[in-house]
Amino acid sequence: MIFDERSYAFNQPYAGATKFNKHYTPLVGDLKPTGEEFDCAVYLDRMDEVRFWIRNVEGKNTSFWLQLPHQKFYPDFVAMLTDGRILAVEYKGGHLYDGENDKRQIGAVWADASGGKCLFCMPTERGFELINRTIL
Helix, strand or coil, X not given: CCCCHHHCCCCCECCCCCCCCCECCCCCECCCCCCHHHHHHHHHHHCCCEEEEEECCCCCCCCCCEECCCCEECCCEEEEECCCCEEEECCEXXXXXXXXXXXXXXXXXXXXXXXXXXXXXXXXXXXXXXXXXXXX
């Protein structure tokens, strides 16, 4: 996984009033200025354990993805933690959570295969404390 400011691709720049201090690039892509995913981004940005994070944009050549049986899966956020580990976060609205078992499984396999260098979580319904539990 390579974090490269020059190759960050997105469809629409973030246009909200909140300033993010830890986003890897000056511009944040494909993030609405309100809602659950926005709240997740704010949570990550305020965590002491996060060195920097990036809004992972679906379908871009330079975005991080995991392979599902019939498609690629692009977690919503990827973060570099202050201890050097990588955290992938897929935020999922409560009405969609139960149907995303494949994503939770492949995220767990990816994290397990990394030997402790990578972590994955899927918070839902603004249960961002799952992120804290995952990185402990």
